[in-house]
Amino acid sequence: MWIYEKMLEYPVKIKNPNPKMAKIIITQYGGPDGELGAALRYLSQRFSMITPQAIGTLNDIGTEELAHLEMVGAMVRQLLKGASLEEIEKAGMSAYYADHDRGVYPASASGVPFSAAGIQSKGDPIVDLTENLAAEQKARATYEYLINMADDPDVIEPLKFLREREVVHFQRFGEALRIVQDYLQEPHLFIMPKPDFLNK
Amino acid sequence: MKNENERFDLLKRLTAARFMVEDLHLYLDTHPNDREAIAKFNSYLMQTKKLRESYEKSYGMLTAHDSFSQYPWQWINEPWPWDYEANFELNRGEN
Numbered sequence A: 001m002w003i004y005e006k007m008l009e010y011p012v013k014i015k016n017p018n019p020k021m022a023k024i025i026i027t028q029y030g031g032p033d034g035e036l037g038a039a040l041r042y043l044s045q046r047f048s049m050i051t052p053q054a055i056g057t058l059n060d061i062g063t064e065e066l067a068h069l070e071m072v073g074a075m076v077r078q079l080l081k082g083a084s085l086e087e088i089e090k091a092g093m094s095a096y097y098a099d100h101d102r103g104v105y106p107a108s109a110s111g112v113p114f115s116a117a118g119i120q121s122k123g124d125p126i127v128d129l130t131e132n133l134a135a136e137q138k139a140r141a142t143y144e145y146l147i148n149m150a151d152d153p154d155v156i157e158p159l160k161f162l163r164e165r166e167v168v169h170f171q172r173f174g175e176a177l178r179i180v181q182d183y184l185q186e187p188h189l190f191i192m193p194k195p196d197f198l199n200k
Numbered sequence B: 001m002k003n004e005n006e007r008f009d010l011l012k013r014l015t016a017a018r019f020m021v022e023d024l025h026l027y028l029d030t031h032p033n034d035r036e037a038i039a040k041f042n043s044y045l046m047q048t049k050k051l052r053e054s055y056e057k058s059y060g061m062l063t064a065h066d067s068f069s070q071y072p073w074q075w076i077n078e079p080w081p082w083d084y085e086a087n088f089e090l091n092r093g094e095n
């Protein structure tokens, strides 16, 4: 189960509305490498994970991603809240406005609604942890592209924090993968059954 | 809001200590035998608990499962964490 803490993991306080930035930052809310996908990926994979360390890592990074989802949503909302219709139109956000006004909807920067098609839960610990290493790198790269497009320090600071967390998560998943590999190589622990076609 | 500066100062210290708990938590998941890190975790958790307690005394509930409420029900009081007004300003250039 989960509990809610009524505070952000890192503050989001954006003075100036900027629908142009909202339009692209939304991708870390509901895009292919965003926080919602990350949380759902790790929290789903944990059911079939092995070794206490890797299970805990999935559970707890998955939970932290929910806190990041909240931060990104706060950023999008604050960037849109005070924006005029003219600014929204100039930012190329009319289509978003027509569907969601100044609300927060999980979609990518190009407007594709959130889809679980971009994530995987394979039931194989090595496969899943390897996917997660890539996922953390993709999220890190996205934050870097977003930082490249931003000029307001109020926007850049929380993006930098989120980027750093992806680096830490990558490190933790790397350690979890090594732990799982070592565990599987212990000779008396052949817990991965031979596929049927190898027994023929 | 009683005293904005004081509230933000407290929230800032709480956010910092709470973050150390989070980061050490993830680290310990893959390093469960690091005695020194466990000691650090416990000490930051103690700080977090104390800061949370003093914050809640003046500025309301931070959780709805582990905080007491006055009358009327305090949990739904604004601002919510995603509101501009709820967040403290970072002192840039200071760090």
Ligand SMILES: [Fe+2]
Residues within 6 Å of the ligand: A038, A065, A136, A139, A165, A166, A169
């Ligand atoms: Fe992450």
